[in-house]
Amino acid sequence: MSTQKFDSAKLWDSFNFNRNSLMLHLTGRRYNGSLFSVTPTINKSIQEGIINLIEGQINYYNNQNLKQYDIVGSNDDTVEYADPNDFINELGEIFNSLKKPTAINNIDPNSFDFFTYEFKSANNESIYVFRKINRMKALKKGILGEIANGSFTKIKSSKLLGIDNAIDFIVIDDKIFIFHHISLERVLKLKDQFKDKAKDVLSNDEFAKKNKKFLINSRKEH
Structure with a gap:
């Protein structure tokens, strides 16, 4: 059976979007765990810049292996896919x-x-592209500035937000395409699901047999 491959052109064509429709949202969590979002206005130049970086990233993953999402772990050089209904509560909270x-x-x-x-x-129909925020921690320890009129002037970095050239996952139609496995889990807060899955694996009889056999062989070697 041949391995499925990620088709970047097919995904990008399926966007079929209005380039002027792009909205930028920023989302965080309150102390009680509830979400809040803001939607700042962005100019056309920033819109085009974001669209270009998204297209570039989608193309970057072209022809990589395409496999169904597995919460236990992912393989390198692999794009994962999932059904949004599997995360209906987590995504619903974000969309609301x-x-x-x-x-x-x-x-x-x-x-x-x-x-x-x-x-x-x-x-x-809405298409959502997600990216964990780069908090620019390295810059906060140094000095960020600009050169204007021959002088270097410090820029306060405490209010800076960096949009890098990466994307973590896309929700479009009835699919989620995942480019960074761990970021999906952090954005959607899937820690509890991972714990439940780990318990299932550890309690599996076949896993227990293999683990016992491994321990016995290890003792023999020593």
Whole structure:
């Protein structure tokens, strides 16, 4: 049986979106665990920049192995796919937050956890691209500045947010395409699901037999 391959052109064509429809959302969690989102306005230049980086990243993964998502772990050089219905509660919480954005009033950028780039397709369906936020920790320890009129001037880094050239996963139609396994789990807070799956594996009779055999062989070698 041949291995499935990720087709970047097919996915990008399926976007079929209005380039002016891009919205940028930033989402974080309150102390009680509930989500909040803000939706700042972005100019056309930033819109085009984000679209280009998303297209570039999708193309980067072209022809990599395509496998169904497994919460236990992932393989290198592999794009995973999943059914959004498997995460209906987690995604539903995020989407509800995006639909009811919080007013932007002196919100600390460090309170955000991830970006969501939202597009509208030709039939007005939403397409969501997610990326964990780069908190630019390295820059906070140094000095960030700009050169203007021959002088180097420090820029306050506490309010900076970096949009890098990576994407973590895409929710489109009835599929999730996952490029960074661990980021999906962090964005959706899948820690409990992982624990449950680990318990299932550890309690599996076949696993117990193999583990016992491994321990016996290890003792013989010593």
